[in-house]
Amino acid sequence: MGSGAGGTRNISGTSNPLVELEHELADLHGKEAALVFTSGFVSNEASISTIARLLPNCLIISDELNHASMIEGVRRSGAEKKIFRHNDVAHLESLLQTAGRERAKLIVFESVYSMDGDIAPIKEIVELAERYNAMTYIDEVHAVGMYGPRGGGITEREGLADRIDIIEGTLAKAFGTLGGYITGTSAVIDAVRSYAPGFIFTTALPPAIAAAATTSIRHLKRSQAERDAQQQQATRTKQILSAAGLPVMESPTHIVPVLVGDPELCKMASDRLLGVHGLYIQPINYPTVPRGTERLRITPTPFHSDALIAELQDALVETWDALGIPYGSAGRPAVAKSDRIVPLLVQKSGG
Numbered sequence: 001m002g003s004g005a006g007g008t009r010n011i012s013g014t015s016n017p018l019v020e021l022e023h024e025l026a027d028l029h030g031k032e033a034a035l036v037f038t039s040g041f042v043s044n045e046a047s048i049s050t051i052a053r054l055l056p057n058c059l060i061i062s063d064e065l066n067h068a069s070m071i072e073g074v075r076r077s078g079a080e081k082k083i084f085r086h087n088d089v090a091h092l093e094s095l096l097q098t099a100g101r102e103r104a105k106l107i108v109f110e111s112v113y114s115m116d117g118d119i120a121p122i123k124e125i126v127e128l129a130e131r132y133n134a135m136t137y138i139d140e141v142h143a144v145g146m147y148g149p150r151g152g153g154i155t156e157r158e159g160l161a162d163r164i165d166i167i168e169g170t171l172a173k174a175f176g177t178l179g180g181y182i183t184g185t186s187a188v189i190d191a192v193r194s195y196a197p198g199f200i201f202t203t204a205l206p207p208a209i210a211a212a213a214t215t216s217i218r219h220l221k222r223s224q225a226e227r228d229a230q231q232q233q234a235t236r237t238k239q240i241l242s243a244a245g246l247p248v249m250e251s252p253t254h255i256v257p258v259l260v261g262d263p264e265l266c267k268m269a270s271d272r273l274l275g276v277h278g279l280y281i282q283p284i285n286y287p288t289v290p291r292g293t294e295r296l297r298i299t300p301t302p303f304h305s306d307a308l309i310a311e312l313q314d315a316l317v318e319t320w321d322a323l324g325i326p327y328g329s330a331g332r333p334a335v336a337k338s339d340r341i342v343p344l345l346v347q348k349s350g351g
Helices: 009-013 016-029 040-054 068-077 089-099 122-131 186-195 207-222 225-243 263-277 306-323
Strands: 033-037 059-063 080-084 105-110 135-139 166-170 180-184 256-259 282-284 295-298
Touching: 016 033, 016 166, 016 180, 016 207, 033 040, 033 186, 040 068, 040 105, 040 135, 040 166, 040 180, 040 186, 059 068, 059 089, 068 105, 080 089, 089 105, 089 122, 105 122, 122 135, 180 186, 225 256, 225 306, 263 282, 263 295, 263 306
Parallel strands: 059 080, 059 105, 105 135, 135 166
Antiparallel strands: 033 180, 166 180, 256 295, 282 295
16 A cells, blocks of 8 residues: 555545544444544644534633643634633533523533643533533543543543543554544534545545554453553552652542652753663643643553662652752652652642
8 A cells, every 4th residue: 555645535545444443433432433633633723623613603612721732723713712720610611601502612621631640520511511502522632542441531431422522532642653533423524524624635644554553443442451551550650659759749540740840950850860860751841831830741651560660769769869859748758669658749730
């Protein structure tokens, strides 16, 4: 089939592997159809902007901590927007009430928020959407493959996928390849396919990438081993780092943020971890997160062994001591390698 797709989807870029991939994604989320884009950013930007443009007098109601790609989709739609406080269902309901049942409304939010690792109150949001006649659009980028009995994300885990109108995800994280996608009814998918410039005017994913993604999705639909191992190692990482007095921010997911609270120290810590210890951990600074909540974001995988977690703890402790970064409120215990849990420093923020 060649190494490239050869053109846009509507000209010559639609290959059999791409069609199979879209069928696999629709099945993953229990939807009628799916549409694949070149990236998760493009799938959010193109889909949100197109759907809102096609709905007459649409009001977009967006969580304040939504990803930049979702914000760009809202902006490019030209629709009126309202922002609700992060995961605040009471604030969301007040906005829905004000809009009224008859007006077209699109609620856009994420399942797992990647900077804090917290989870949206999906059931409550869905119930409000049904009560006030609104469409729902959820970003499952940081959950697909990693949650749910078949890797369908938090919506699958909580049995809510069938009550969400559009589920968006990525092929570039848990599935290990490249691309983004949306799933939904055939009518919604055909509308985006027909009107989204981000889909129409760009070269399709290469057939080999599409085939690799399909293979990965099929494997993770059957295998729970990777999900179990990741959750186990993420939990152990939180325990070990917290026991060392490091300011691990509370998170119910696999994302482990460690608070630094200063942009220069955050960058210095990342540089030192790489230069001295050979460990690469991204520094997360403003504007991705609010000022004063700068952090290192750690995402353990099934392949990060207990020995590597212990090595990480030692490297972070050395870095914290060398740079004078504050520890958690309980301070660092005398025995840094203990598995004992100390109180976490809870800092709610996001990006």
